[in-house]
Amino acid sequence: MGKIYVLDTNVLLQDPYSIFSFEDNEVVIPAVVLEEVDSKKRYMDEVGRNARQVSKLIDSLREIGKLHEKIPLHNGGFLRIELNHRSFHQLQEIFVEKTNDNRILAVAKNLSLEEETKENGRQVILVSKDTLVRVKADAIGLIAEDFLNDRVVVIDDIYAGFLEIYLQKERLDTFYEKNELQLADISNHSFYPNQFLIMRDVLGGSSSAVGMVDSAGKKAKKLVFDNEHIWGIKARNVQQMMAMELLLRQDLPLVTLIGKAGTGKTLLALAAGLMQTEDLRRFKKLLVARPIVPVGKDIGFLPGEKEEKLKPWMKPIYDNLEYLFNTKKPGELDAILAGMGSIEVEALTYIRGRSIPEQFIIIDEAQNLTKHEVKTILTRVGERSKIVLMGDPEQIDHPYLDEYNNGLTYVVEKFKDQAIAGHIKLIKGERSGLAQLAANIL
Structure with a gap:
């Protein structure tokens, strides 16, 4: 006996092809979900792109049959746009306001009550x-x-990039x-x-x-850049040495770094770049970029030219550059960079449509992608x-992403068996004792 899955709007906006993820069961999309998707189509971001993708996908399925009557999907399941079961009678004393979320709940509840009256x-x-x-x-x-x-990993086993093994002392001497x-040995x-x-x-x-x-994958070799000094920076722990x-x-044209705040991701990458x-x-050039995702309430539009608008968002990058260039006076870093x-x-x-050859590219806060x-x-x-893609998968500001389905984790898992990555x-943490303690206990 199959099941009925009622989808919320955010599922479709996260993954437009989610309707094919429920095997041979029936997928129900309430009519109010289509209205919410329609309201997002004009957004010029990832949510808007997914809303348009959902619209095109459902429109293409109309060729199979009438959507409100249930149509078969290629994975053995069925899809139905639910136009009935919208009565708010069952919920009106619990949830007074008829918000879109409550309407979706009403559809699911009414369908459930109807199924309970059936023998099977x-x-x-x-x-x-x-x-x-x-x-x-x-x-x-x-x-x-x-x-x-949509999760790349379901449990907390994101690839760490290193492994501890215990060997006989003779093996260590041989190394x-x-x-x-030889790994086989x-x-x-x-x-x-x-x-x-x-x-x-x-x-x-x-x-x-x-x-x-x-x-x-046959041999374990000695590190080439062991204890290397770059731009006044030296690795302070074994993981930083590996990152270097x-x-x-x-x-290795692709490098991914993950770690909590203060572990040195940005500073090491900038120094190497x-x-x-x-x-x-x-x-030829060092390109540093990060997604524009605010922490907390957005401060709205900013005045000035593009560079002035970007300055507040890029302040973490400039802080690290000031440290590397050892600048003391206001405006000194801007003069150096110019x-x-x-x-x-x-x-x-601004990266879409570009081709970026012969550049060292750093993408900070990639967990928000x-x-x-x-x-x-x-x-x-x-x-x-x-x-270089880097970030902390545990600090995500994007409304539809989590530690296991964000773009950074996706790249880490998909490229872990590739020789070029x-x-x-x-x-x-190496920022300070306070920063490390806060990252651990807060």
């Missing part, structure tokens, strides 16, 4: 990404679920002598390309080593460019 009545489940809608549904006796099909180890575990290995003495001795799996290795390697752009001349001409700080709003947006960015990368999760 089906289970009705409301699917919503809105926590309070699920709470309301539970309060009126409805089954409610979050939409989890120090030859600067490499030390473990039957399968390793990802460019994964870091923290090798420790199995007997608890002080001997340890850090190696990096080669692109073929990834950032300076020329054979400046060194390779200004000193080594590997790249004189160099090879550093560009940009909003991601959707899968589609991160694909748009990566497909802009031109020849001989290197791109490297990833590391930074763990220890």
